Amino acid sequence: MMLQLNPAISVVTPKGKGIAHILIDYGVEADLIWVVFQDDGESWCWRNQEVRAEKNITFGRCPA
Numbered sequence: 460m461m462l463q464l465n466p467a468i469s470v471v472t473p474k475g476k477g478i479a480h481i482l483i484d485y486g487v488e489a490d491l492i493w494v495v496f497q498d499d500g501e502s503w504c505w506r507n508q509e510v511r512a513e514k515n516i517t518f519g520r521c522p523a
Contacts, residue, residue: 460484469513470495472505476513 461483468479474497481494483504491507 469515471511471513472497472503473509474501474503475499477503479510 461481463481464479470477470479470493472493472495477495477497479493479495483492483494485492493505493507493510494502495505495510496502
């Protein structure tokens with residue numbers, strides 16, 4: 460199943476900050492895959508455990 464994120468979500472990946480636009484779910488025996496456009500313009504697919512929501516005070520995701 461593919462889900463277009465609307466609105467897109469600001470995330471942090473191993474290559475830095477980016478915007479997640481699509482979430483791919485291949486089923487119970489596979490990781491969720493996030494399609495992210497990095498801030499440098501590259502497009503990457505990341506496994507669920509490699510993606511974190513970007514800090515956002517408005518939404519309560521503050522630095523620890």
